[in-house]
Amino acid sequence: MKTLSTFVPxxxxxxxxxxxxxxxxxxxxxxxxxxxxxxxxxAFRIIEKNAxxxxxxxxxxxxxxxLEIFRDLGVADQAINDGFTINQFSVQxxxxxxxxxxxSCLDATYPLLLSLPQPQTxxxxxxxxxxxxxxxxxxTELVDIENQPESVRVTLRHGDGREESCASRWxxxxxxxRSNIRKxxxxxxxxxxxxxxxxxxxxDIEWSGSKDEGAFxxxxxxxxxxxxPISAQSRYRLFIEMPYDLPPEGERPSLSLENxxxxxxxxGQHMTLSNISSTTIASFQHRRxxxxxxxxxxxxxxxxHIGSPIGGQWMxxxxxxxxxxxxxxxxxxxxxxxxxxxxxxxxxxxxxxLEVEKTAHRLTRLITVRQRALxxxxxxxxxxxxxxxKVQRKLPSMIxxxxxxxxxxxxxxxxxxxxxxxxxxxxxxxxxxQPPVPRxxxxxxxxxxxxxxxALPARLIDLFHGTYTLLIFTAADQFSPVLPGHYAxxxxxxxxxxxxxxxxxxxxxSSAELPAWxxxxxxxxxxxxxxxxxxxxxxxxxxxxxxxxFQGADAMTLVTYLSVRSGLLKAPRETASPASEAVxxxxxxxxxx
Numbered sequence: 268m269k270t271l272s273t274f275v276p277x278x279x280x281x282x283x284x285x286x287x288x289x290x291x292x293x294x295x296x297x298x299x300x301x302x303x304x305x306x307x308x309x310a311f312r313i314i315e316k317n318a319x320x321x322x323x324x325x326x327x328x329x330x331x332x333x334l335e336i337f338r339d340l341g342v343a344d345q346a347i348n349d350g351f352t353i354n355q356f357s358v359q360x361x362x363x364x365x366x367x368x369x370x371s372c373l374d375a376t377y378p379l380l381l382s383l384p385q386p387q388t389x390x391x392x393x394x395x396x397x398x399x400x401x402x403x404x405x406x407t408e409l410v411d412i413e414n415q416p417e418s419v420r421v422t423l424r425h426g427d428g429r430e431e432s433c434a435s436r437w438x439x440x441x442x443x444x445r446s447n448i449r450k451x452x453x454x455x456x457x458x459x460x461x462x463x464x465x466x467x468x469x470x471d472i473e474w475s476g477s478k479d480e481g482a483f484x485x486x487x488x489x490x491x492x493x494x495x496p497i498s499a500q501s502r503y504r505l506f507i508e509m510p511y512d513l514p515p516e517g518e519r520p521s522l523s524l525e526n527x528x529x530x531x532x533x534x535g536q537h538m539t540l541s542n543i544s545s546t547t548i549a550s551f552q553h554r555r556x557x558x559x560x561x562x563x564x565x566x567x568x569x570x571x572h573i574g575s576p577i578g579g580q581w582m583x584x585x586x587x588x589x590x591x592x593x594x595x596x597x598x599x600x601x602x603x604x605x606x607x608x609x610x611x612x613x614x615x616x617x618x619x620x621l622e623v624e625k626t627a628h629r630l631t632r633l634i635t636v637r638q639r640a641l642x643x644x645x646x647x648x649x650x651x652x653x654x655x656x657k658v659q660r661k662l663p664s665m666i667x668x669x670x671x672x673x674x675x676x677x678x679x680x681x682x683x684x685x686x687x688x689x690x691x692x693x694x695x696x697x698x699x700x701q702p703p704v705p706r707x708x709x710x711x712x713x714x715x716x717x718x719x720x721x722a723l724p725a726r727l728i729d730l731f732h733g734t735y736t737l738l739i740f741t742a743a744d745q746f747s748p749v750l751p752g753h754y755a756x757x758x759x760x761x762x763x764x765x766x767x768x769x770x771x772x773x774x775x776x777s778s779a780e781l782p783a784w785x786x787x788x789x790x791x792x793x794x795x796x797x798x799x800x801x802x803x804x805x806x807x808x809x810x811x812x813x814x815x816x817f818q819g820a821d822a823m824t825l826v827t828y829l830s831v832r833s834g835l836l837k838a839p840r841e842t843a844s845p846a847s848e849a850v851x852x853x854x855x856x857x858x859x860x
Contacts, residue, residue, distance in 0.1 A: 285433065285435055286310045287596070287600050288435055289314070290311055290313040290438075292442035292443060292570070293317075293405075294443065295388050295392060295585075296441045296569075298403075299392060299586050299590075300439060300441060300593055302341075302395055302396050306399070307593060307601075312404060313396075313403050316442075318405055320386065321385060321389055323386070324384045324469065326581065327385060327495065328580075328583070329388065330381075331373050331379060331668065332668025333583045333586050334346065335713075335813070336586055336587065338729075339732045340395060347381060349383060350382055350383035352381060353370065353379065353382050353479055354379060354380075354480065355480050356480070356483075357480065358483045358633070359483065359484050360485040360645065363650070365653070367659070368663045370663045372659055375667065376713045406426030409421055409442075410424045410447075412448055414452060414562040414564055419434065420433070421438060436563065437596060439564075439567055439592065440566045440567065441567050444570070452564060454566075457554060457556075457557070462510070463510045464509050464513035464514075464549065465507065465549055465576075466522065467548075468546040469544050469545040470502075470505050470524075470542060471503075471541045472540055472541075473501060473538065481496055484534035484536050486534035488530070488533040488534065489510050490507065492534055492538075493508075507530050510635065512550075513549070522548060527546075551576065552574075553624060554572065556572070559571050559612060559617055559620075560613045567588045568588065569585065574624045577631055578630055578666045580627065580666060584619070587616075587671075588616050588620075595612060603835065603836060611678045615676045669710055673814060678816065679815075680817050680818075681707035682817065683805070683819055704800045705807075710813055712798050715794075717792060718789075727795070731809050731812075732811065733811060735766050735768070736808070737757065737769040737809075738795075738807040739753050739756060739771045739805075740799065742802055744775055745773060753771045757769035757770070758785070760829075762838065763829075764837060765838045766835055767808070770786045771788070775789050776791045806819050808828075808833075
């Protein structure tokens with residue numbers, strides 16, 4: 268059976284052959300994409316015009332969803348170890364909390380916001396890429412690109428002045444806001460500058476808040492002050508907004524400790540600054556391309572969109588885009604999916620980019636409003652609404668990356684009725700907090716799997732890495748006469764579609780009474796059935812990026828979806844040739860029996 272790769276040295280696996288992908292840019296997004304492709308076994312090159320990694324702090328917020336992606340890349344634990352956990356972020360007006368994002372309320376694998384300066388993030392990713400046998404080609408600049416039918420030809424200039432022309436099946440622009448690829452392809456980058464400028468610094472700050480808390484401070488002075496923790500030693504990133512156009516050189520405010528201290532006064536919160544460094548003054552813009560794809564070229568991250576840093580979402584957005592794109596390239600490259608699957612990249616990710624921009628705009632308007640009536644409503648009514656438990660649970664997901672969905676994608680199908688989606692309870696048992704009902708196009712909920720005594724802990728999210736995953740909810744024990752039918756469906760789907768791994772979810776304490784040649788998830792306490800609101804026969808097809816591709820209760824509907832809408836290709840019926848067998852690679856092994 269042809270399966271997907273884990274840790275194949277794709278960068279050098281076929282010397283002399285053109286790489287499938289040319290990655291341009293080795294920042295956090297380009298490095299993440301390279302690790303993804305390497306794990307999938309896709310041949311690629313990654314080039315960077317600079318001589319080495321970035322040394323500027325730049326982005327520092329790593330959201331919960333990005334940590335889930337980093338888990339797949341094998342760097343989540345290292346990032347959390349090297350970073351600093353922020354448990355909450357508040358908006359305070361004249362010393363009163365009007366809004367509070369408590370990230371510990373997230374229903375996610377990582378209920379936190381991580382503070383990790385960009386150079387450290389790049390160091391972790393670069394070490395991981397090197398560990399996998401790949402080297403970034405530093406001092407290598409793309410100077411020309413030709414978008415040909417079904418391929419890309421680029422001209423590269425190396426550090427010694429030598430030029431090289433080479434082809435690849437696809438190219439991915441991870442080269443930032445000044446993207447050379449975007450300019451060479453003459454793609455528009457529409458938008459404008461904000462009518463304000465920002466002063467940034469890293470500083471030791473003493474204030475009354477917790478060391479694991481960040482905050483926006485509003486008050487009598489114009490603009491706002493924001494602080495985000497960097498370390499447990501009261502080190503913060505300080506962010507001050509000035510609601511004016513950026514003055515010309517020579518007329519700009521001094522980036523001195525005294526000036527930063529003065530601008531922090533009058534916010535209802537006394538702060539004492541010291542040991543200031545990394546001072547910057549800048550204006551920000553909001554711009555975007557009209558499409559994330561042009562032919563065989565894909566744009567990811569800042570090459571496609573830039574915006575307000577409020578919410579710290581832009582680097583996280585780019586990494587999620589790379590994650591969406593990587594598995595699709597791998598499935599097409601390895602003959603498991605039709606090339607048309609790649610069209611869903613722009614279809615799915617462009618609306619998300621627009622929503623991120625809107626979220627930044629909404630938060631900006633909220634904290635910069637000046638009309639007296641609106642200020643009163645914000646400071647007095649908003650706290651009453653936002654302190655409700657349901658709202659408290661919802662708020663952090665609005666910026667963590669979990670709420671974005673692909674429900675309108677042509678590759679997604681919701682085939683359950685409202686009644687079927689809510690038919691989950693066993694014996695009427697209910698908990699105090701009812702998590703939302705999963706829907707097709709949304710992220711699949713992660714659950715800690717039930718394990719037999721002595722087995723290592725395991726999570727459902729790890730089964731999604733590297734393949735499509737079909738969950739067949741049986742709502743039955745190991746002695747039920749319905750089980751053979753469910754196992755037959757699992758076997759049939761796996762036989763027809765090598766890019767899918769199927770599991771039957773069974774109410775059993777042990778796999779001893781179950782067929783050893785089938786994959787089973789034990790669910791004696793019904794934690795999986797309940798979290799997925801699943802009755803007998805519910806089918807959940809989950810993509811390699813952990814999004815629910817299909818949700819239904821009928822096998823024929825699933826079969827129709829797979830053949831018509833999924834983009835997946837059936838396995839050829841003829842015997843594989845030695846050449847095709849040579850590229851077969853291993854799917855991650857399931858451990859959840």
